[in-house]
Amino acid sequence: MITRENYEEYIMMYVDGELQPAQEKALNDFLVLHPELKCELQSYELTKLSPDTSITFVGESSLLQSLPVKRSMSFPHWRQYSIAASIAAIIFISLFKFSGEQRDNALVKNEQPIMQERETKEKPPNAAATRQPAIAAAKNDTEKSSPRNYYRSKTLVAKATINNKRENSTTPDLNTAPLPALPEATANKIMLAEIKELPYHKPETPNIHATDIPAYTFAANSSERGKSFWDKLPIDELKKKQLENIGERAANTYQEINAVKKDLDEKTLTIKIEKRKLILSF
Amino acid sequence: MDANEYNASVQEWADALFRFACKSTGQASDAHDLVQNGFEVLWKKRKDVTYDKAKAFLFQVVYRQAVDNYRKRAKVSYTEMPEQSYSPVNPDLKKILDRALAQLDEQGRALVLLKDYEGYSYSEIATITILSETQVKVYLHRARKFLKEYLVSVENVI
Numbered sequence: 001m002i003t004r005e006n007y008e009e010y011i012m013m014y015v016d017g018e019l020q021p022a023q024e025k026a027l028n029d030f031l032v033l034h035p036e037l038k039c040e041l042q043s044y045e046l047t048k049l050s051p052d053t054s055i056t057f058v059g060e061s062s063l064l065q066s067l068p069v070k071r072s073m074s075f076p077h078w079r080q081y082s083i084a085a086s087i088a089a090i091i092f093i094s095l096f097k098f099s100g101e102q103r104d105n106a107l108v109k110n111e112q113p114i115m116q117e118r119e120t121k122e123k124p125p126n127a128a129a130t131r132q133p134a135i136a137a138a139k140n141d142t143e144k145s146s147p148r149n150y151y152r153s154k155t156l157v158a159k160a161t162i163n164n165k166r167e168n169s170t171t172p173d174l175n176t177a178p179l180p181a182l183p184e185a186t187a188n189k190i191m192l193a194e195i196k197e198l199p200y201h202k203p204e205t206p207n208i209h210a211t212d213i214p215a216y217t218f219a220a221n222s223s224e225r226g227k228s229f230w231d232k233l234p235i236d237e238l239k240k241k242q243l244e245n246i247g248e249r250a251a252n253t254y255q256e257i258n259a260v261k262k263d264l265d266e267k268t269l270t271i272k273i274e275k276r277k278l279i280l281s282f
Numbered sequence: 283m284d285a286n287e288y289n290a291s292v293q294e295w296a297d298a299l300f301r302f303a304c305k306s307t308g309q310a311s312d313a314h315d316l317v318q319n320g321f322e323v324l325w326k327k328r329k330d331v332t333y334d335k336a337k338a339f340l341f342q343v344v345y346r347q348a349v350d351n352y353r354k355r356a357k358v359s360y361t362e363m364p365e366q367s368y369s370p371v372n373p374d375l376k377k378i379l380d381r382a383l384a385q386l387d388e389q390g391r392a393l394v395l396l397k398d399y400e401g402y403s404y405s406e407i408a409t410i411t412i413l414s415e416t417q418v419k420v421y422l423h424r425a426r427k428f429l430k431e432y433l434v435s436v437e438n439v440i
Contacts, residue, residue: 012423016397018404047429049379049398057300057314063292063321067285 002030007037015044086250093247096229287333288325295337296321299344302399306348306392308384320344341396342410349388349411375433382432390425397422 002010010027013019019027031038233240256272271278283291299320303313320343324336331339383391389411396402396410407422408415 008427009423012426013419015426016404016422017401043430043434044426046375046433047379047382047426049383049394051298051301051399053297055297055301055304057296057317059314060292060296063296063318064289065285065325067289 002026004034007034008040011037011041011044014041015048082249083253085246086253089243089246090250090254093243096233283328283331283333283336285328287336288328291324291333291336291340292321295340298400299340302341302392302395303344303348305383305395305399306345306388316344316347319347338406338410341400342412345392345396345410349392378433378436379429382429385432386425386428390421390428393418393422394425394429 007027007030010019010023010030014024014027031041230240235243296317300313300317303316304310307313307316320340323343324331324340327339383394386394393407393411396407402410404415404418404422407413407418411418413421
Protein backbone atom coordinates (compact mmCIF):
# COMPACT_ATOMS: atom_id res chain seq x y z
CA MET A 1 0.00 0.00 0.00
CA ILE A 2 1.52 3.28 -1.10
CA THR A 3 0.99 6.21 1.22
CA ARG A 4 2.26 9.75 1.57
CA GLU A 5 4.80 8.41 4.05
CA ASN A 6 6.38 5.74 1.84
CA TYR A 7 5.71 6.96 -1.70
CA GLU A 8 9.29 8.30 -2.04
CA GLU A 9 10.71 4.83 -1.59
CA TYR A 10 8.44 3.55 -4.32
CA ILE A 11 9.43 6.38 -6.61
CA MET A 12 13.13 5.61 -6.10
CA MET A 13 12.53 1.92 -6.66
CA TYR A 14 10.69 2.85 -9.83
CA VAL A 15 13.69 4.93 -10.98
CA ASP A 16 15.97 1.99 -10.12
CA GLY A 17 13.73 -0.32 -12.12
CA GLU A 18 13.09 -2.55 -9.14
CA LEU A 19 9.31 -2.39 -8.97
CA GLN A 20 7.11 -5.35 -9.83
CA PRO A 21 4.41 -4.66 -12.45
CA ALA A 22 1.72 -4.67 -9.76
CA GLN A 23 3.71 -2.18 -7.69
CA GLU A 24 4.20 0.02 -10.74
CA LYS A 25 0.50 0.07 -11.31
CA ALA A 26 -0.10 0.93 -7.67
CA LEU A 27 2.37 3.82 -7.94
CA ASN A 28 0.68 5.12 -11.08
CA ASP A 29 -2.68 4.97 -9.38
CA PHE A 30 -1.26 6.78 -6.38
CA LEU A 31 0.22 9.55 -8.55
CA VAL A 32 -3.08 9.91 -10.38
CA LEU A 33 -4.68 10.52 -7.03
CA HIS A 34 -1.83 12.87 -5.98
CA PRO A 35 -0.72 14.74 -9.12
CA GLU A 36 1.27 17.26 -7.06
CA LEU A 37 3.82 14.48 -6.34
CA LYS A 38 4.52 13.80 -10.03
CA CYS A 39 7.25 16.44 -10.03
CA GLU A 40 9.01 14.39 -7.37
CA LEU A 41 9.12 11.48 -9.75
CA GLN A 42 10.53 13.71 -12.50
CA SER A 43 13.22 15.07 -10.17
CA TYR A 44 14.32 11.58 -9.20
CA GLU A 45 14.43 10.55 -12.83
CA LEU A 46 16.86 13.38 -13.46
CA THR A 47 19.30 11.90 -10.93
CA LYS A 48 19.74 8.83 -13.05
CA LEU A 49 23.24 8.85 -14.43
CA SER A 50 24.19 7.68 -17.88
CA PRO A 51 27.62 6.17 -18.49
CA ASP A 52 30.16 8.44 -20.09
CA THR A 53 31.28 6.26 -22.97
CA SER A 54 34.07 8.65 -23.94
CA ILE A 55 36.02 7.51 -20.87
CA THR A 56 38.01 4.51 -22.00
CA PHE A 57 40.85 2.55 -20.52
CA VAL A 58 44.13 3.29 -22.24
CA GLY A 59 46.58 0.40 -22.42
CA GLU A 60 44.13 -2.44 -22.67
CA SER A 61 46.71 -4.54 -24.49
CA SER A 62 48.96 -4.46 -21.42
CA LEU A 63 46.27 -6.41 -19.54
CA LEU A 64 46.00 -9.15 -22.13
CA GLN A 65 47.71 -12.44 -21.48
CA SER A 66 49.55 -14.41 -24.11
CA LEU A 67 47.63 -17.50 -25.12
CA PRO A 68 49.20 -20.86 -24.40
CA VAL A 69 50.48 -22.86 -27.36
CA LYS A 70 47.87 -25.35 -28.41
CA ARG A 71 49.06 -28.88 -27.88
CA SER A 72 47.48 -31.79 -29.60
CA MET A 73 47.93 -35.42 -28.81
CA SER A 74 49.09 -37.23 -31.89
CA PHE A 75 51.15 -40.20 -32.81
CA PRO A 76 54.68 -39.44 -33.91
CA HIS A 77 55.18 -39.75 -37.63
CA TRP A 78 57.35 -42.82 -37.37
CA ARG A 79 54.55 -44.59 -35.53
CA GLN A 80 52.08 -43.76 -38.27
CA TYR A 81 54.49 -45.12 -40.82
CA SER A 82 55.13 -48.24 -38.78
CA ILE A 83 51.39 -48.93 -38.56
CA ALA A 84 51.04 -48.43 -42.31
CA ALA A 85 54.05 -50.69 -42.90
CA SER A 86 52.55 -53.35 -40.61
CA ILE A 87 49.29 -53.35 -42.51
CA ALA A 88 51.14 -53.53 -45.81
CA ALA A 89 53.22 -56.42 -44.46
CA ILE A 90 50.12 -58.31 -43.34
CA ILE A 91 48.62 -57.98 -46.80
CA PHE A 92 51.91 -58.86 -48.47
CA ILE A 93 52.57 -61.93 -46.34
CA SER A 94 48.99 -63.21 -46.38
CA LEU A 95 49.00 -62.88 -50.14
CA PHE A 96 52.07 -65.06 -50.50
CA LYS A 97 50.97 -67.54 -47.87
CA PHE A 98 47.71 -67.92 -49.67
CA SER A 99 49.48 -68.21 -52.99
CA GLY A 100 51.82 -70.87 -51.53
CA GLU A 101 48.89 -73.00 -50.47
CA GLN A 102 47.24 -72.67 -53.83
CA ARG A 103 50.34 -73.18 -55.91
CA ASP A 104 49.35 -76.68 -56.98
CA ASN A 105 46.55 -75.20 -58.92
CA ALA A 106 46.67 -71.60 -59.81
CA LEU A 107 50.21 -70.45 -59.22
CA VAL A 108 51.95 -72.99 -61.39
CA LYS A 109 49.74 -71.94 -64.24
CA ASN A 110 50.68 -68.35 -63.69
CA GLU A 111 54.35 -69.17 -63.58
CA GLN A 112 54.38 -70.72 -66.98
CA PRO A 113 54.45 -67.58 -69.11
CA ILE A 114 57.09 -66.06 -66.85
CA MET A 115 59.26 -69.06 -67.18
CA GLN A 116 58.90 -68.91 -70.87
CA GLU A 117 59.82 -65.26 -70.96
CA ARG A 118 62.82 -65.77 -68.72
CA GLU A 119 64.11 -68.69 -70.63
CA THR A 120 63.64 -66.98 -73.91
CA LYS A 121 65.65 -64.01 -72.69
CA GLU A 122 68.33 -66.17 -71.15
CA LYS A 123 68.98 -67.87 -74.38
CA PRO A 124 72.26 -66.62 -75.82
CA PRO A 125 71.86 -65.08 -79.23
CA ASN A 126 74.40 -67.41 -80.85
CA ALA A 127 72.95 -70.52 -79.32
CA ALA A 128 71.69 -73.26 -81.56
CA ALA A 129 70.21 -71.38 -84.41
CA THR A 130 68.71 -74.59 -85.58
CA ARG A 131 66.44 -74.59 -82.52
CA GLN A 132 64.96 -71.23 -83.27
CA PRO A 133 62.35 -72.50 -85.66
CA ALA A 134 61.11 -74.91 -82.96
CA ILE A 135 60.58 -72.05 -80.49
CA ALA A 136 59.07 -69.89 -83.15
CA ALA A 137 56.70 -72.64 -84.06
CA ALA A 138 55.74 -73.07 -80.46
CA LYS A 139 55.20 -69.35 -80.12
CA ASN A 140 52.99 -69.37 -83.10
CA ASP A 141 50.96 -71.98 -81.36
CA THR A 142 50.50 -69.70 -78.35
CA GLU A 143 48.85 -67.18 -80.56
CA LYS A 144 46.01 -69.56 -81.09
CA SER A 145 43.24 -68.68 -78.72
CA SER A 146 42.37 -72.13 -77.37
CA PRO A 147 43.41 -72.49 -73.67
CA ARG A 148 44.41 -76.07 -74.16
CA ASN A 149 46.57 -75.11 -77.08
CA TYR A 150 48.08 -72.38 -74.92
CA TYR A 151 49.33 -74.77 -72.26
CA ARG A 152 50.39 -77.32 -74.78
CA SER A 153 52.37 -74.72 -76.61
CA LYS A 154 53.93 -73.54 -73.33
CA THR A 155 55.14 -77.03 -72.72
CA LEU A 156 56.49 -77.18 -76.21
CA VAL A 157 58.33 -73.94 -75.72
CA ALA A 158 59.79 -75.22 -72.48
CA LYS A 159 60.73 -78.45 -74.09
CA ALA A 160 62.41 -76.73 -77.00
CA THR A 161 64.27 -74.34 -74.74
CA ILE A 162 65.47 -77.01 -72.38
CA ASN A 163 66.68 -79.14 -75.24
CA ASN A 164 68.43 -76.11 -76.55
CA LYS A 165 70.11 -75.59 -73.22
CA ARG A 166 71.15 -79.17 -72.94
CA GLU A 167 73.16 -78.81 -76.05
CA ASN A 168 75.03 -75.77 -74.72
CA SER A 169 75.35 -76.79 -71.13
CA THR A 170 77.96 -79.15 -69.75
CA THR A 171 75.81 -80.18 -66.78
CA PRO A 172 73.86 -83.29 -67.65
CA ASP A 173 71.25 -83.12 -64.86
CA LEU A 174 68.96 -80.11 -64.77
CA ASN A 175 67.73 -80.89 -61.28
CA THR A 176 71.16 -80.44 -59.73
CA ALA A 177 72.34 -77.66 -61.98
CA PRO A 178 72.33 -74.16 -60.48
CA LEU A 179 69.96 -71.96 -62.36
CA PRO A 180 71.44 -68.99 -64.10
CA ALA A 181 70.73 -65.74 -62.31
CA LEU A 182 68.04 -63.59 -63.78
CA PRO A 183 69.26 -60.45 -65.45
CA GLU A 184 68.47 -57.59 -63.10
CA ALA A 185 66.48 -55.60 -65.59
CA THR A 186 64.34 -58.62 -66.42
CA ALA A 187 63.74 -59.35 -62.78
CA ASN A 188 62.61 -55.80 -62.12
CA LYS A 189 60.37 -55.87 -65.11
CA ILE A 190 58.73 -59.05 -63.95
CA MET A 191 58.32 -57.75 -60.41
CA LEU A 192 56.62 -54.66 -61.67
CA ALA A 193 54.48 -56.51 -64.19
CA GLU A 194 52.10 -58.20 -61.79
CA ILE A 195 52.41 -59.43 -58.27
CA LYS A 196 51.03 -62.85 -59.23
CA GLU A 197 53.80 -63.27 -61.69
CA LEU A 198 56.61 -63.13 -59.16
CA PRO A 199 59.34 -65.38 -60.50
CA TYR A 200 61.11 -68.03 -58.55
CA HIS A 201 63.72 -70.53 -59.56
CA LYS A 202 61.92 -73.66 -60.33
CA PRO A 203 64.25 -76.34 -61.51
CA GLU A 204 63.13 -77.90 -64.71
CA THR A 205 62.46 -81.55 -64.51
CA PRO A 206 62.67 -84.14 -67.20
CA ASN A 207 58.92 -84.49 -66.89
CA ILE A 208 58.55 -81.27 -68.77
CA HIS A 209 59.79 -82.61 -71.99
CA ALA A 210 59.28 -86.30 -71.40
CA THR A 211 55.60 -86.11 -72.00
CA ASP A 212 53.37 -83.55 -73.58
CA ILE A 213 51.11 -83.21 -70.58
CA PRO A 214 49.24 -80.13 -69.29
CA ALA A 215 51.29 -77.72 -67.31
CA TYR A 216 49.56 -78.24 -63.97
CA THR A 217 51.42 -81.48 -63.56
CA PHE A 218 54.55 -79.46 -62.74
CA ALA A 219 53.53 -79.66 -59.11
CA ALA A 220 53.94 -83.39 -59.17
CA ASN A 221 57.57 -82.96 -58.16
CA SER A 222 57.71 -84.14 -54.58
CA SER A 223 60.83 -82.17 -53.65
CA GLU A 224 58.96 -78.92 -54.43
CA ARG A 225 56.04 -79.73 -52.21
CA GLY A 226 58.07 -79.61 -49.00
CA LYS A 227 59.09 -76.01 -49.64
CA SER A 228 56.76 -73.13 -49.09
CA PHE A 229 56.51 -70.34 -51.54
CA TRP A 230 58.05 -68.09 -48.94
CA ASP A 231 61.28 -70.12 -49.01
CA LYS A 232 61.44 -69.83 -52.74
CA LEU A 233 61.06 -66.07 -52.93
CA PRO A 234 64.01 -64.55 -54.73
CA ILE A 235 64.84 -62.28 -51.77
CA ASP A 236 67.93 -62.14 -49.56
CA GLU A 237 67.75 -64.04 -46.31
CA LEU A 238 68.33 -60.77 -44.44
CA LYS A 239 65.41 -59.13 -46.17
CA LYS A 240 63.26 -62.15 -45.52
CA LYS A 241 64.15 -61.89 -41.84
CA GLN A 242 63.25 -58.22 -41.85
CA LEU A 243 59.92 -58.98 -43.48
CA GLU A 244 59.29 -61.67 -40.91
CA ASN A 245 60.01 -59.19 -38.14
CA ILE A 246 57.58 -56.72 -39.63
CA GLY A 247 55.01 -59.46 -39.94
CA GLU A 248 55.57 -60.49 -36.34
CA ARG A 249 55.15 -56.94 -35.18
CA ALA A 250 51.97 -56.58 -37.18
CA ALA A 251 50.67 -59.77 -35.62
CA ASN A 252 51.47 -58.40 -32.16
CA THR A 253 49.61 -55.21 -32.95
CA TYR A 254 46.70 -57.26 -34.16
CA GLN A 255 46.70 -59.18 -30.89
CA GLU A 256 46.76 -55.93 -28.94
CA ILE A 257 43.81 -54.63 -30.92
CA ASN A 258 41.98 -57.86 -30.19
CA ALA A 259 42.78 -57.45 -26.50
CA VAL A 260 41.33 -53.93 -26.54
CA LYS A 261 38.25 -55.22 -28.34
CA LYS A 262 37.89 -57.94 -25.74
CA ASP A 263 38.27 -55.38 -22.96
CA LEU A 264 35.58 -53.26 -24.52
CA ASP A 265 33.29 -56.27 -24.67
CA GLU A 266 33.91 -56.82 -20.99
CA LYS A 267 33.27 -53.11 -20.39
CA THR A 268 36.85 -52.58 -19.31
CA LEU A 269 39.21 -50.42 -21.26
CA THR A 270 42.92 -50.91 -20.86
CA ILE A 271 45.12 -48.21 -22.30
CA LYS A 272 48.81 -48.81 -22.37
CA ILE A 273 50.85 -45.62 -22.48
CA GLU A 274 54.54 -46.33 -22.77
CA LYS A 275 55.16 -48.55 -19.75
CA ARG A 276 52.06 -47.67 -17.78
CA LYS A 277 48.69 -49.34 -17.98
CA LEU A 278 45.46 -47.47 -17.43
CA ILE A 279 42.45 -49.66 -16.81
CA LEU A 280 39.03 -48.07 -17.05
CA SER A 281 36.00 -49.98 -15.83
CA PHE A 282 32.49 -48.95 -16.74
CA MET B 283 38.23 -19.49 -17.02
CA ASP B 284 41.02 -19.92 -19.54
CA ALA B 285 43.33 -17.35 -21.11
CA ASN B 286 40.96 -16.83 -24.02
CA GLU B 287 38.07 -15.99 -21.73
CA TYR B 288 40.27 -13.78 -19.59
CA ASN B 289 41.31 -11.80 -22.66
CA ALA B 290 37.70 -11.55 -23.72
CA SER B 291 36.92 -10.16 -20.25
CA VAL B 292 39.60 -7.51 -20.69
CA GLN B 293 38.25 -6.46 -24.05
CA GLU B 294 34.67 -6.41 -22.88
CA TRP B 295 34.84 -4.85 -19.45
CA ALA B 296 38.05 -2.87 -19.09
CA ASP B 297 36.38 0.36 -20.22
CA ALA B 298 33.31 -0.06 -17.99
CA LEU B 299 35.50 -0.93 -15.04
CA PHE B 300 37.72 2.08 -15.66
CA ARG B 301 34.66 4.36 -15.92
CA PHE B 302 33.36 3.04 -12.63
CA ALA B 303 36.77 3.40 -10.99
CA CYS B 304 37.19 6.91 -12.37
CA LYS B 305 33.85 8.09 -11.04
CA SER B 306 34.34 6.28 -7.74
CA THR B 307 37.79 7.60 -6.96
CA GLY B 308 37.70 10.83 -8.90
CA GLN B 309 41.30 10.24 -9.98
CA ALA B 310 42.14 8.87 -13.41
CA SER B 311 45.58 7.63 -12.33
CA ASP B 312 44.12 5.84 -9.29
CA ALA B 313 41.40 4.39 -11.48
CA HIS B 314 44.02 3.05 -13.89
CA ASP B 315 45.84 1.34 -11.04
CA LEU B 316 42.61 -0.11 -9.71
CA VAL B 317 41.66 -1.58 -13.05
CA GLN B 318 45.10 -3.03 -13.58
CA ASN B 319 45.05 -4.54 -10.13
CA GLY B 320 41.54 -5.87 -10.67
CA PHE B 321 42.58 -7.77 -13.77
CA GLU B 322 45.72 -9.03 -12.05
CA VAL B 323 43.58 -10.52 -9.31
CA LEU B 324 41.22 -12.00 -11.88
CA TRP B 325 44.13 -13.63 -13.70
CA LYS B 326 45.43 -15.12 -10.47
CA LYS B 327 42.01 -16.43 -9.51
CA ARG B 328 40.98 -17.44 -13.02
CA LYS B 329 40.61 -21.06 -12.04
CA ASP B 330 38.02 -20.19 -9.41
CA VAL B 331 36.10 -17.62 -11.44
CA THR B 332 33.95 -18.58 -14.39
CA TYR B 333 33.56 -16.30 -17.37
CA ASP B 334 29.97 -15.33 -16.58
CA LYS B 335 30.96 -14.31 -13.05
CA ALA B 336 34.08 -12.44 -14.12
CA LYS B 337 32.43 -9.04 -14.53
CA ALA B 338 30.90 -9.08 -11.04
CA PHE B 339 34.21 -10.31 -9.67
CA LEU B 340 36.10 -7.43 -11.28
CA PHE B 341 33.66 -4.83 -9.94
CA GLN B 342 33.86 -6.43 -6.52
CA VAL B 343 37.65 -6.15 -6.46
CA VAL B 344 37.63 -2.56 -7.71
CA TYR B 345 34.77 -1.57 -5.38
CA ARG B 346 36.61 -2.90 -2.34
CA GLN B 347 39.75 -1.05 -3.25
CA ALA B 348 37.94 2.11 -4.22
CA VAL B 349 35.63 2.24 -1.23
CA ASP B 350 37.29 0.34 1.57
CA ASN B 351 40.88 1.40 0.96
CA TYR B 352 40.12 4.97 0.10
CA ARG B 353 37.85 5.22 3.09
CA LYS B 354 40.78 4.36 5.35
CA ARG B 355 42.75 7.28 4.11
CA ALA B 356 42.44 10.35 6.22
CA LYS B 357 41.75 12.67 3.36
CA VAL B 358 40.57 11.89 -0.08
CA SER B 359 40.27 14.66 -2.52
CA TYR B 360 37.70 13.96 -5.17
CA THR B 361 38.46 15.97 -8.21
CA GLU B 362 36.02 16.03 -11.00
CA MET B 363 36.96 14.03 -14.00
CA PRO B 364 38.11 16.04 -16.97
CA GLU B 365 35.07 16.98 -18.94
CA GLN B 366 35.59 14.60 -21.81
CA SER B 367 32.07 14.61 -23.08
CA TYR B 368 28.80 15.91 -21.93
CA SER B 369 25.39 15.35 -23.27
CA PRO B 370 24.76 18.07 -25.82
CA VAL B 371 21.09 18.03 -24.85
CA ASN B 372 21.57 19.17 -21.29
CA PRO B 373 25.25 19.78 -20.52
CA ASP B 374 24.47 21.71 -17.35
CA LEU B 375 22.56 18.86 -15.80
CA LYS B 376 25.44 16.49 -16.40
CA LYS B 377 27.86 18.92 -14.81
CA ILE B 378 25.64 19.45 -11.80
CA LEU B 379 25.17 15.73 -11.39
CA ASP B 380 28.92 15.15 -11.49
CA ARG B 381 29.36 17.77 -8.84
CA ALA B 382 26.64 16.19 -6.75
CA LEU B 383 28.27 12.79 -7.17
CA ALA B 384 31.53 14.21 -5.90
CA GLN B 385 29.73 15.28 -2.72
CA LEU B 386 28.60 11.75 -1.94
CA ASP B 387 30.54 9.37 0.25
CA GLU B 388 32.52 6.60 -1.52
CA GLN B 389 29.98 3.92 -0.81
CA GLY B 390 26.94 5.90 -1.92
CA ARG B 391 28.77 6.97 -5.06
CA ALA B 392 29.76 3.41 -5.89
CA LEU B 393 26.22 2.16 -5.35
CA VAL B 394 24.73 4.81 -7.65
CA LEU B 395 27.33 4.03 -10.28
CA LEU B 396 26.74 0.28 -10.08
CA LYS B 397 23.04 0.88 -10.43
CA ASP B 398 23.01 3.53 -13.14
CA TYR B 399 26.13 2.72 -15.11
CA GLU B 400 25.99 -1.06 -15.02
CA GLY B 401 22.30 -1.64 -14.38
CA TYR B 402 22.90 -4.13 -11.59
CA SER B 403 19.93 -5.16 -9.46
CA TYR B 404 19.87 -4.65 -5.70
CA SER B 405 20.74 -8.30 -5.13
CA GLU B 406 23.67 -8.16 -7.58
CA ILE B 407 24.96 -4.99 -5.95
CA ALA B 408 24.63 -6.74 -2.59
CA THR B 409 26.86 -9.53 -3.86
CA ILE B 410 29.48 -7.14 -5.18
CA THR B 411 29.57 -4.90 -2.15
CA ILE B 412 29.03 -7.68 0.41
CA LEU B 413 26.11 -5.82 1.91
CA SER B 414 22.58 -7.03 2.51
CA GLU B 415 19.94 -6.17 -0.05
CA THR B 416 18.21 -3.95 2.49
CA GLN B 417 21.44 -2.10 3.16
CA VAL B 418 21.96 -1.59 -0.55
CA LYS B 419 18.46 -0.24 -0.91
CA VAL B 420 18.78 2.08 2.08
CA TYR B 421 22.25 3.43 1.12
CA LEU B 422 21.28 3.80 -2.51
CA HIS B 423 18.07 5.65 -1.69
CA ARG B 424 19.96 7.87 0.66
CA ALA B 425 22.43 8.73 -2.11
CA ARG B 426 19.66 9.20 -4.63
CA LYS B 427 17.79 11.53 -2.34
CA PHE B 428 20.95 13.58 -1.85
CA LEU B 429 21.40 13.88 -5.62
CA LYS B 430 17.82 14.92 -6.08
CA GLU B 431 18.01 17.55 -3.35
CA TYR B 432 21.27 18.85 -4.82
CA LEU B 433 19.65 19.21 -8.22
CA VAL B 434 16.58 20.93 -6.79
CA SER B 435 18.69 23.33 -4.72
CA VAL B 436 20.83 24.26 -7.73
CA GLU B 437 17.74 24.80 -9.81
CA ASN B 438 16.39 27.09 -7.11
CA VAL B 439 19.63 29.05 -7.11
CA ILE B 440 19.60 29.34 -10.89
